């Protein structure tokens with residue numbers, strides 16, 4: 119049917135849709151497990167696996183030299199996590215301080231986290247080593263459909279002028295889906311404001327380019343309202359406070375917490391998270407053991423209701439309690455230019471005569487109030503629903519995939535998309551779309567590696583790649599260390 | 605590290621049975637303060653190692669309990685190192701009181717301390733690096749090997 123429609127067909131064994139860190143990690147594991155380049159294709163609109171991540175970290179005020187939010191052992195370029203990024207940077211910088219930090223973390227110092235630049239550079243080295251660009255087919259993926267004879271067709275629109283036809287089909291026995299976030303969602307009241315007043319200048323999302331806000335604040339004094347209580351809010355605050363210090367500005371910051379955390383919280387002494395000054399504090403996006411310890415095991419063994427219960431306790435918006443941020447906020451409170459408040463925003467409207475924006479808010483205690491600001495930066499970073507992504511929506515509608523209780527893709531223990539198998543073929547997924555299943559930390563470097571290793575184990579049982587026992591693992595690690603091709 | 609209880613116990617036994625056994629084998633001939641034959645010293649050293657393993661399983665239960673007070677349910681690298689103090693002290697007291705089965709006669713403090721520190725450092729370093737290379741899933745499964 120596909121050929122009859124005049125769409126040229128390319129064959130490969132496994133097609134990975136996305137070409138971000140999720141795809142990269144699976145390709146890395148498969149190459150290390152002996153799969154030839156010719157057996158894999160990665161279909162992506164991005165030139166490099168880190169392109170989307172670089173963009174999102176950049177706009178959300180995490181420039182390359184800043185430190186990210188994962189631990190020393192989470193190295194997307196190195197599935198063994200050894201030597202850790204701390205050792206890597208300590209060696210590169212000739213800085214024993216970093217090695218000391220990872221030794222005494224988190225007892226005497228903050229957790230070590232690598233610089234974003236370190237991640238980019240090491241990813242590039244590993245991408246070269248595994249021949250990433252030989253496997254890349256650029257374009258926009260339209261859909262993944264099951265074939266009558268088993269396996270899948272993935273329909274791709276290459277960039278204009280690259281192929282004769284507008285579309286090509288990739289026929290493969292296995293498909294891996296790692297398309298990242300389905301999209302960004304705005305807070306309802308902010309979306310309403312932007313649409314009603316057609317103003318995309320004063321109300322911005324932290325994940326879209328908004329450098330103009332910082333530039334304007336340099337030329338005239340202003341008030342910024344920051345909404346949200348996660349890592350991105352922390353980063354935006356840091357940028358505003360750094361600029362204030364560096365350029366001697368008088369920026370006033372109103373920080374709106376929907377939920378204002380006043381102290382440590384949780385159901386029992388065994389489950390108590392640190393918090394205060396509005397924030398819930400946590401080093402990483404989940405408690406550390408969710409990435410591979412006790413909490414991971416608990417999630418794995420729980421039934422769906424138990425998982426939902428656990429998620430309620432350990433999930434939610436958090437930020438790391440970094441010494442530097444604590445100091446900045448303390449200075450802001452003392453200097454009376456940083457104003458944290460608890461409130462729900464009911465409505466935002468223009469103040470009139472170009473005096474900025476008015477936010478109508480109500481607090482938990484029922485008090486109502488109004489805040490005037492020049493800008494609002496939305497740091498709530500809500501992820502859009504899966505149906506916003508064309509390929510995922512198509513899969514739910516025609517591909518047999520279904521949602522789990524969290525509204526994400528239901529996947530099994532090997533990250534196989536439940537209901538989407540096709541004859542001897544199989545569809546796997548990793549990343550944010552697979553949240554709410556047996557493993558909570560899917561949207562992280564370690565989560566991508568977990569998924570990649572588990573998918574590869576399943577593929578090994580199906581005869582697609584070799585297993586990765588101690589001998590092969592050591593041999594491959596030596597190659598990695600020497601920078602030799604896999 | 606982010607161990608589960610099963611992972612802790614498995615890792616403890618595995619490390620002592622491999623790194624511990626090898627390092628003990630290497631260090632015994634050069635241990636200070638020994639008297640008696642080399643084979644006698646070997647026997648004593650391995651019996652002590654066995655005691656460290658058995659008593660260590662009890663320690664792991666305590667560590668696991670303590671870890672429950674931590675939100676992250678992690679076991680910081682530094683703790684893996686400084687627990688040498690209580691563990692070493694307990695074994696030394698047992699040794700001194702003649703309570704380690706099979707070990708009779710006096711063991712010099714210098715002999716014990718040298719052996720204990722070498723084995724401890726060796727297994728700590730191994731757990732923080734090469735172990736991850738040998739067993740790719742080890743760090744993602746709470747330290748379980750099986």
Ligand SMILES: Cc1cc2nc3c(=O)[nH]c(=O)nc-3n(C[C@H](O)[C@H](O)[C@H](O)COP(=O)(O)OP(=O)(O)OC[C@H]3O[C@@H](n4cnc5c(N)ncnc54)[C@H](O)[C@@H]3O)c2cc1C
Pocket residue numbers: 135136137138139140141161162163164167169170171174175178186187188192257258259260296297298299509548549550561562563564
């Ligand atoms: C600001 C920020 C900071 C983060 N920091 C950390 C951190 O410190 N540590 C950590 O562990 N995790 C972190 N994460 C989480 C996570 O590790 C990254 O977001 C990671 O990039 C997710 O990988 P992914 O493959 O799921 O998605 P992405 O890397 O976004 O890749 C998805 C790719 O799919 C492509 N794509 C989507 N649809 C199509 C289509 N139809 N056709 C073709 N291509 C398509 C996109 O172009 C994109 O390149 C962070 C996330 C963000 C947003």
